[in-house]
Amino acid sequence: MRLDHLLIASAVCVGLAGCGSKADPVLLGTLEWDRIALPAEASEPVLTLAVKEGDQVGAGQLLLTLDGRRMDAKLAQAQAQVAQQQAQLAELVHGARSEQLDAARAALASAQAGRIEADKQFRRQADLAAKQLVARATLDTARATRDRADAQVATAEAQLRELTHGTRVEQVEQAEAALAAAKSARDEIQLNRSKLDVRAPRAGRIDALPFKPGDQPPINASVASLLVGDAPYARVFVPASQRAGLRDGEKFLVRAKGIDHDLAAHLRSVASEPAFTPYYALTGDDASRLVYRAELVIDAIDGKTLPAGLPVEARPAQ
Incomplete structure (x- = not known):
């Protein structure tokens, strides 16, 4: 009799577990920063680099100098x-x-x-x-x-x-x-001459300096790339079936690759036009469906040190 009671209790637990709500869907994407590319106003050799990749810079700070003798x-x-x-x-x-x-x-x-x-x-x-x-x-x-x-x-x-x-x-x-x-x-x-001293338009972090002293970048080539903004954001892709339920400011938890804890985030925007599912979001039935690109701003203070490009998973906060 005692064995029968245990079997019935086990069946109830399994039934309850099967009747529970499905797990919240996971949104896949990458970690990004707002990026500014600074072009070369003239095709002149790079004279000096005042910063290096990874440096934090302030608005107006000198980044590099191009040869100005021709412009002079x-x-x-x-x-x-x-x-x-x-x-x-x-x-x-x-x-x-x-x-x-x-x-x-x-x-x-x-x-x-x-x-x-x-x-x-x-x-x-x-x-x-x-x-x-x-x-x-x-x-x-x-x-x-x-x-x-x-x-x-x-x-x-x-x-x-x-x-x-x-x-x-x-x-x-x-x-x-x-x-x-x-x-x-x-x-x-005079304006073109002043732009040969390339300065940061905003405070941020140097992401890339593709040219070294002595290199001569072509005109309009990017000579410096800055990551700007107070925090990074997760660029994720939302299936059409979930698009209607999203609201600006909605809370999410984001887990970045290599980070052992969740990061608090909130929804900043969702694209009005759909896009085809990117390759890394091809899961199950969603592989053939359109998705909407969304941006989740990271609220955590330690998010300021995260690099761009990390794969992320996001789910709604409970």
């Missing part, structure tokens, strides 16, 4: 162009100097004297031609010389009027526009 030469040329445009604008605004006016008046007086002399020569040759004492070609030469002298006087008078009346408004505006363009070109080169 371009900057000097741009600054000279600005100075030239400033001088031309000042000349137009202030007008001609007294020495220029004196030279223009002297040139006009010389042209007028030459015209008087040419006119006398023409008249003399005309009288001789009337008496048929000189050839017709000589008279034509004297006439051309007189006309040329008249043109020289007109040119000298126009130049003197230009210096006397001052600069037109349109000329000043053109000079101001040329100066503004030269300053913009200089400022752009």
Whole structure:
């Protein structure tokens, strides 16, 4: 009789165990950090590295320096162009100097004297031609010389009027526009020059420095990679059947490969568009289904030291 009671009790326990709730589903993924890649603004050799991989850096801290000699030469040329445009604008605004006016008046007086002399020569040759004492070609030469002298006087008078009346408004505006363009070109080169000193845009940890001193990275190649943010996050993949039940801020427990305890985390976001199941999440029937990428921010303080790329498993916190 006692044996029968034990068998019945065992059957009840097994039945209760079979009727219990299923274990919470495990979400698979990897541990990640927000990452910033810093590109090379110019294809110049790396001169120095101020940090090494794994270092913690602050915002604005110098990471590495690219050779700036080529950019310095371009900057000097741009600054000279600005100075030239400033001088031309000042000349137009202030007008001609007294020495220029004196030279223009002297040139006009010389042209007028030459015209008087040419006119006398023409008249003399005309009288001789009337008496048929000189050839017709000589008279034509004297006439051309007189006309040329008249043109020289007109040119000298126009130049003197230009210096006397001052600069037109349109000329000043053109000079101001040329100066503004030269300053913009200089400022752009100055900005590019400053970016040859690569600095951290945010506080974080150096993840990678792919180039060493002497290497010449191509333009826009990543010369430094930073892991930033207050904590890492687990990037996991949620089956469509569980997507509707997730809410922002929901608590999870995350177990990272090589860590012997669970890490507290909360749901930050879930992608609105589904994706195909990644290879490491291919389990059972889910292998042919779409999943949604989710991000679980690690709340534990010791999560700040965890490296990126660790495989993780996440389950809802009880």
